[in-house]
Amino acid sequence: MTDKPFGVNISMLPVLMPGDLTEAFVNLVCEEGIVAVETAGRNPEPYVPRLKEAGVRLFHKVPAVRFARKAEAVGADAVIVVGFECGGHPGMDDVPSLIVLPKASQELRIPVVAAGGFCDGRSLVAALALGAEAVLMGTRFMATKESPMHDNFKQWMVNAQETDTMIVERSIRNAARIMKNQAAGTVARMESEGATLADLLPVIAGKVGREAYLSGDIDMGTIACGQVVGRITEIKSVRELIEDIMNEARVSIERLVRRISD
């Protein structure tokens, strides 16, 4: 796919099925000469020595300033701070990027990467102003030509408003921001009726979502999606998207310079 350096994500959310492969994944990453790894969902401390030894940079992803401090303390090379608006798991505190990002970047010495709400040059510049060294975009890349999702989802994203996501799984303390679709409605109803994780699993399992986004059935499965979907109006290639972001960012910074020189 590429001859350039790339990173790998290791999800360390609580294991729902028997068997935790985290250790095996970490070993594989170290052996294969991967340059960076993103972890989330649990304290990465046990894996820090092995990763350091292999020269792999550890980016730990957190939804709150207190977890960012902890990640720095246990030896992460950088933290990714997600805001309430992000797709996937925004944590339980409901604090948006505009608050959590500048607070984390002012408190930490290691670099902070912003995630949740970013999609274009304007928002990139906002992130940099708030102290981020970079932005991470999930939802925006789902709506690109190269994304493996079925076109039905891409079309849904182009049409969706910022109000077309919802948070589910709060009742099981695993808050997740997802597309508002039929499956999301089912989960919300089941939760209001006291469903347990075991009850919810047939609807929320990752493999159901994966089946949905390959098949194009937009009502099947719970699909992670950020509120920034309401700002996506076009399917671009990844190259086009990144070039547009860089150009918009330059224009935006030039506009800021004119404002202070007035």
Next chain:
Amino acid sequence: MTDKPFGVNISMLPVLMPGDLTEAFVNLVCEEGIVAVETAGRNPEPYVPRLKEAGVRLFHKVPAVRFARKAEAVGADAVIVVGFECGGHPGMDDVPSLIVLPKASQELRIPVVAAGGFCDGRSLVAALALGAEAVLMGTRFMATKESPMHDNFKQWMVNAQETDTMIVERSIRNAARIMKNQAAGTVARMESEGATLADLLPVIAGKVGREAYLSGDIDMGTIACGQVVGRITEIKSVRELIEDIMNEARVSIERLVRRISD
């Protein structure tokens, strides 16, 4: 208090007690040569002709892009867009400033003012990058030397974290972000037990809050407060605050310029 131009806020939330003074307030504003008026809570259309005729600029405050469009359509001179993180009434959609602000500013032709999450030079620059012409700060000004709040509240604000606010009154479709205190806990409990507006009024009434913040009883009354309280570490004078914001903004923009010239 000042010989400079100043504006007036006219709250047009649904009237809880008999008697709606909106008309009388609008007339007073027009007669007294006030330069600008902020309205919120209801469509300002009926008052537009009278305000235009008197040369008063109308800033209508909204918590969603669709209301911003409507405000422009009925003749507002500018809109103030509040995000989910704001103190007071963030609306029912839970969309933070990072999303609602750039979307509104890209769709509207009239100026957009950002509110919710702003307190310093970094966040001012972020707002400008996202398309705002200005920021409105509520919570940050509560924590100034000149603010009429009792010192107990100012000290609370300096110590508070970004997680020390909560949203109440969702059940009566009047979502309000307030300080987490004893009164807030009472409201949340009453709402979970099915309380009506009439039941809640003795706790949520504005005059109770006013009595609290003058007396210094931080557990009495529901006090509007934004999540940005978690970023306030110091009580400054208004002059000091504004000068610091302007200096920080300049430094922040210079840093952005260095990033694109690298």
